[in-house]
Amino acid sequence: MTALLVFIVIIVLIGGGIWGWPLLAGLLGIASVTDKAGALNHITQLMNRYDITPDDIDTAFHQQTSARSDADNRSKGDIARTLFAYLGGIFILAGISTYISMFWDSMGSVMRVLMTLGVGYILLIVLVAALHERRYPRLILPLTITSVCMLTSGWFVLIHELYPRGDNWRAATLCVFAVMALHQGALFFKYRRTALLFTSLFFSYGFLEVGLDMLGVPIAYISIALGASVFLVGTALEKTPYKLLAEPALLIGTCWLNSGLFDRIDLFTSTNWASLITGVCIVFTAYGMHKSARYPRLVALGYFLGSIMAYSGLFDLVQNTSIELLYLAVAASGLYACVVLQSRALLLTTVIAMLGFMVYFSEKYFANSLGWPVTLVLLGLAFLGIGALAIKVKQRI
Structure with missing residues (x-):
């Protein structure tokens, strides 16, 4: 019985598609529009009814065609320009990376610094030029990422070349993150871009974590304090033009905070209680x-x-x-x-x-x-x- 009902429904749908719509068109008076002659006849009727002249049709047709052509040309031009820009940047970075990896051992200290920190500052200059001109908004993000990576690695290379026997990685990281936080913070206050705000927050919180660790603060308390801070920052970002960062900030803050909470509870009680209490806290956060x-x-x-x-x-x-x-x-x-x-x-x-x-x-x-x-x-x-x-x-x- 079910199969018969399904068969009848399919037949009705197919029949409606084949015969129903022509019948409905006939009832509405447009069944004659089935070929070119009928379409021309219907267009003539509309022209007579609304007093449309052939010149009006010609003008409207050319305007629509011109607008469509300009939009297509602009979209194709933007796509091509963006595509070649990305390809150019990828090939430049690939060439620099390949050269560095091939001749790194044979380079001197000055050359190593120039190939990392020097290239980073060149990319930073290009980024500042793009931000100032405001002509290539889609290049801001890749330029920001590449310049940050090259500058960070370059500063580490410089410190290693100046202190080749040093083993205090915390001090090196603290110095590099402080310089990068100043870099990105200054750029953000000047140009107000979301990518620059992200990098500023990243290096600032990295500086705080390493600094508190050097002061002897337990890592769990650092996670709780900085995680809560990131969560509050994410909440504050919701009401700003940079609300795109609010969701990842809330996620990072929640994970960071609860990881520290888990460690402290595990230390004072057991892993089972830590898992239960932390899980309930995460559920309550999601409930809020x-x-x-x-x-x-x-x-x-x-x-x-x-x-x-x-x-x-x-x-x-x-x-x-x-x-x-x-x-x-x-x-x-x-x-x-x-x-x-x-x-x-x-x-x-x-x-x-x-x-x-x-x-x-x-x-x-x-x-x-x-x-x-x-x-x-x-x-x-x-x-x-x-x-x-x-x-x-x-x-x-």
Whole structure:
């Protein structure tokens, strides 16, 4: 019966496509427009009705053709110019990199500095010229990245050549990051570009992390402090023209902060508690973004990673204890949270957690008993029930 119904629907759709539209056109009075003569007749009727002359048609036709041609020429010109610019930059960098790798050992100290730091400053001059002229906006990002890479490596090369026997990498990194932060910060305050703000923040936070590490501050406290700072910076960027950086800043800040939190909790308690508490914190962070209707990708990622950490930490805590079934109760309450929060990511981890615990529990307590076949049947029914419940939950989401 279902197959017959599907066949009838297909026939109706095909028939409507073949005969329905011509019939509808005939009812609307445009069935005669089926060939060139009919089209000309219909155009004549429109011209008479709206008092359109052949000169009007000719003018409108040429204007439309000219506008389309200019747009095509501009788009093709922009694409070609951008393509050749990228290809030129790639070949220049490939040539410089190949030359440096081939003759690095035979170069002197001055030549090494010139081939790295000198090239970096040449690229920086080109970047400043492009920023000042404002004629090549698509070249700003690749020029920023290449100049930053060459300048950073060049400053490290200069320090190594000046102090070949030095082994204090923290001091070298601190100096290089300080110089690069000043570079990029000055360029940002002058030209106000998002790429320059990103590089300024990158080197500034790198300088802070290395500096605090040299002062003897534990790395976990550095992560907590700087992660919270990056999170606040990301929140502040939402209301600025540089809100493109807000989402990655919030992601980096959350990960950085919770990594330090995980380390401290692990030190004072255990890895299980650290995983559980950190996972719950990540879920709460995602919940805050969810309530404010911001960044759905970060919300889904937070629910996914946070729930995985929370479920794994909770399972390790209750395993082989008298409260093992508490895990199943928590996972079951997670299904209710999925409906309230309308999160497919949380639904996925919750269903996996429930099914995994059922498999573990049945193998542990019923695998060697005569009731194992019955357990398998009950487990299958449980799987079907959870699967049906998950489908209903997904439909409501």
